[in-house]
Amino acid sequence: MASLNVRVVSPDKTLFEGEAASVVAPAWDGQVGILPGHAPMLALIGSGALSVDRPGGGSDTFYVAGGVVKVERDTVTLLTEYAGHEPPSDVTVDFVEDVE
Amino acid sequence: MAGDADVKRRIKSVENTRQITRTMELVATSKLKKATDRVHAARPYADALEEIVGGLYSPALSEKYPILRRPDEVKRAAVVLLTANRGLCGGFNSNLIKQARNLMEDLRGQGIETELHIAGKKGVAYYRFRGEEIVTEKVDVSDSPTGDDAEEIIAPVRDRFENGDVDAVYLVSSKFKSAMSTPPHTRHLLPITGDENASSADVYILSPSGDMILERILPAYIRNAVYTALVENAAAEQGARRSAMKSATDNAGDVLEHLTRTYNRARQAQITQEIAEIVGGSAALE
Secondary structure, eight states: OOOEEEEEEETTEEEEEEEESEEEEEETTEEEEEOTTOOOEEEEEEEEEEEEEOTTSOEEEEEEEEEEEEEETTEEEEEEEEEESSOOSSOOOHHHHHHO | OHHHHHHHHHHHHHHHHHHHHHHHHHHHHHHHHHHHHHHHHHHHHHHHHHHHHHHHOOGGGGGTOGGGOOOSSOOEEEEEEEOOSOOOSTTHHHHHHHHHHHHHHHHHHTTOEEEEEEESHHHHHHHHHTTOOEEEEEOOOOSSOOHHHHHHHHHHHHHHHHTTSOSEEEEEEEOOSSSSOOOEEEEEEESOOOOTTSOOGGGSEEESOHHHHHHHHHHHHHHHHHHHHHHHHHHHHHHHHHHHHHHHHHHHHHHHHHHHHHHHHHHHHHHHHHHHHHHHHHHHHO
16 A cells, blocks of 8 residues: 655654655645645645554644645655644744734 | 972862863763754754755746845845854864855955854954954854744844845855864855756645745745754854863873973982982991
């Protein structure tokens, strides 16, 4: 079965790197689901929960705020200003407000 | 004997110095470890960002975004110099300053005006002493620089570029190749040079639009370039300090050995002399 190669990177760390069956990312205008075979895409990221479904079942959830996601040849690279297992404590990302 | 006491005092003093330099070496080593981790952690983001920005660039966009403008003629260039806040790190700061000076001489040789933006006490102190004008300065960057530090340094420069006050921006900082090798390095920050071979943005689904993505990503791109430079600079500083303090410690050891030898020889000479005097005295009595 095809799978996605996912990387979640923030300026100071790589939060996740590995295989995934699917990814649901918080794009600027709503959730976007990404499955293997997705067309090349470049989308702005808003803020919210990012869930990565593992190939063998189960999923990881992260919180991200601001940035961009790039999908190309089953490789998903998500660059974000904030990435963590908890929502950001200070929700002052002007990025989100701007887009809205 | 007066000579003895002098040598003894010097031994004590060199011992103290060695203690201090050894401690500083240890501190630098532990800070270096953390700083190196930060450098490695910052690289994936920087690389990925570069790829995306390089791929999105197109000449048509430069008309729309002042930050993408490519002036035909460079009249005035901004040099952003990053130095350390502290000394005792060998040639680290002076190498950076020298690099900036050479760059500015080069630019002036081409008939380009230059202006300085400095982060770090050492660079500020040098150019103040020389009486050169510093447009912006920042001296409170810590050992673990943040994105906010980078933003504060680059925001005024970016504004000046967008307004057309300057036509090019160079960033002078240390490249962190390894703890032993931290050469000064000049990066041509603006105008942004797009990668002509990069996959064109046409093949991507762009959401919401290429323009909007660029508008959000470009400031982050510039800021991250400065952030990466700050992080590398901090690691390079600790590396340079560790080497400098290691050679100072080693040198103190050599000096100590020499002084101890001098002291022992003087003491031995004195004992020999006293014995000779006693022997001489008793011989005279017989």
